[in-house]
Amino acid sequence: MSNRLLGLLAALLPLATLAATAAEPRASARIASPDATIAVEVTTDNEGRASYRVSRAGRPVIADSRLGMLFADAPKFERNLAIVDQRTRSHDEAWELPWGERRHMRDHHNELRVTLAEISGAKRRFDVVFRVFDDGVGFRYDFPDQPGLRRLAISEELTEFVVADAATAWWIPSFEWNREEYLYHRTPIEEVGDAQTPITLRTADGLHLSIHEAALVDYSGMNLTRVDGRKLKAALTPGIGEAKVEVAAPFATPWRTIQIAERAGGLVESGLILNLNAPNALGDVSWIRPMKYVGIWWEMHLDRKTWASGPKHGATTAHAKRHIDFAAANGLGGVLVEGWNLGWDGEWFGNGEDFSFTRAYPDFDLDEVTRYAREKGVMLIGHHETSGNAAHYEQQLDDAFDLYARLGVHAVKTGYVADAGQAKVRDAQGRLRYAWHEGQAMVRHHQTVVDAAARRRIAVNPHEPVKDTGLRRTYPNLITREGARGMEFNAWGNPGNPPEHEATLVYTRLLAGPMDFTPGVFGMDTKSGEPMASTLAKQLALYVVIYSPLQMAADLLEHYEARPEAFQFIRDVPVDWEDTRAVAGEVGEYAVIARRARGGDDWYLGAVTDDSARTVEVPLDFLEPGRRYTAQIYRDGANAGWRDDPHDIVIESRAVGAGDTLSVRLAPAGGQAVRFVAQ
Ligand code: NOJ
Ligand code: CA
Secondary structure (H helix, E strand, C coil): CCHHHHHHHHHHHHHHHHHHHHCCCECEEEEECCCCCEEEEEEECCCCCEEEEEEECCEEEEEEEEECEEECCCCCECCCEEEEEEEEEEEEEEEECCCCCCCEEEEEEEEEEEEEEECCCCCCEEEEEEEEECCEEEEEEEECCCCCCCEEEEEEECCEEEECCCEEEEECECCCCCCCCCCCEEEEHHHCCEECCCEEEEECCCCEEEEEEECCCCCCCEEEEEEECCEEEEEECCCCCCCCEEEECCEECCEEEEEEECCHHHHHHCCHHHHCCCCCCCCCCCCCCCEEEEEECHHHHCCCCECCCCCCECCCHHHHHHHHHHHHHCCCCEEEECCCECCCCCCCCCCCCCCCCCCECCCCCHHHHHHHHHHCCCEEEEEEECCCEHHHHHHHHHHHHHHHHHCCCCEEEEECCCCCCCEEEECCCCCEEEECCCCHHHHHHHHHHHHHHHHCCCEEEECCCCCCCCHHHCCCCECCCCCCCCCHHHHHCCCCCCCCHHHHHCCCHHHCCCCCCCCCCCCCCCCCCCCCCCCHHHHHHHHHHCCCCEEECCCCHHHHHHCHHHHHHHHHCCCCEEEEEEEEEECCCEEEEEEEECCCCCEEEEEEECCCCEEEEEECCCCCCCCEEEEEEEEECCCECCCCECCCEEEEEEEEECCCEEEEEECCCCEEEEEEEEC
């Protein structure tokens, strides 16, 4: 280069620098959590690629991770981007859950809204909004309506999560036929394949992370694919058209979330997912009743009764009344009856087109059963198994819910048993299409169901659902759901749930929200004859450890009648809470959870362990200082163990106070349940 040219460049350079600083674009934007511990930085590189990174206490947690979006019918947002605007704001708000694992919530965060625009070409733009809490980060893409992007046909997100430190991961595979019903893998992060969220990570220096999403509305569920090393990348569930998501602008995506905690229990106590959901949209929801229930259910899973008609039909009027009597006598609010409606004969699994949601089998008198239930102060819990045929279900949806509303049925369990990718939905032209369980079409379907139910004051409990992303805040009638391997796998699973299953769920699936796991199996019967990985005390502990506002007492009634002393805990334990503490635990090893009854003074404690017996010293400092409590303890006996004697239980009482420490001894696959009665 000639000296003259160099001289010219030198003369121009200060001008160029000036232009870059005086006018946008800026190269980076930064925001920290209210306590300044967690920080997020957004940058663009020299090719105009946008990234974010997250640090905690000055140490990287998420290293530079890309942001961006691919479209099926428009140029991608990948390179050629500049930060053209950034705005921050702070938010601190107290709010209440109408029902929940706690009453009082605090939404305290700092927000950074970064506007990214194309440097050349159409100059389209979008925002990425970060909310940084003391316990983690949420961010979403926000697309304004603009020329060239009126409709978004999203083919993939470019969102990445590059985990900065070596980590162990607990995850279930995505894009598999059995939806969320998989055993958790525990692997180094480098061995993660295609994973669902929430995924839980423990880094080499002991930090716990959960990557998930909040407020999944009108979008496809996010999965994670490991690209290389410790880089996880968003992989949206396929849609029913070419694009994975089709929406009109303006549109904001669900929040991508990273919860960060030192203790495993810190993840459990985090309110981040709920804080990122919109407030209650239903107004007065005092009609939603958290409750315990029994049902005509476990006996079908053990093949002792059938959903289908015939000599072993479970849903008979007489059998339903027997359950209603039992519920009434024991203070349980509901009775679930499955197999009551026409359509279970033949190939119902993954088919669903024969189901009627309004016509009962002749041996089940729906009017009489609901009348009898009302008389006894018990509610029938309705059941709509769709076998994934959402289109067929939607045709009957209004009639089905009208019927239940007329009969005083204010909670309905739904089901979507069908291989993943085999749900049936209608597209915009009314054509029948196969859909994934967590694709946009099924997300829309579940919203349609929740809306139709809410209009009639009905709560829904979907099985084989879309994963929980905290929508219960906006739609409190979306009361609980399945979405993991539940108790049913112990009846017929091959293998059943392993000893560490529940201690894994606490720190993985349950971070997303309540689960209708259906605990309380005293009989320990399995179809295979293999021992169930539980002790009796653990079955009781699950009522505290696994949070769900609808909580089943899943076993056959005669098994409860045979063990009234142990069943007393199920009678006593609440399903709605004032406060929750994750007292102790490690992912996949053990969990000790304490909860205070909603509107009451009594505390409850549940502890479960994996295959290792252990003793956990639990300080009772969650109890009110200076107050005395009677601890009613249900613990594993000296010979208890899932392979040895699952039914060996000791039930005893002691006086305790907040200054005491309880030695919680757990047998292999064992547990302990405690009720602290305030004096
Ligand atoms: C699967 C559900 O998880 C289970 O609870 C139900 O009994 C069956 N589907 C039949 O609907
Ligand atoms: Ca299921």
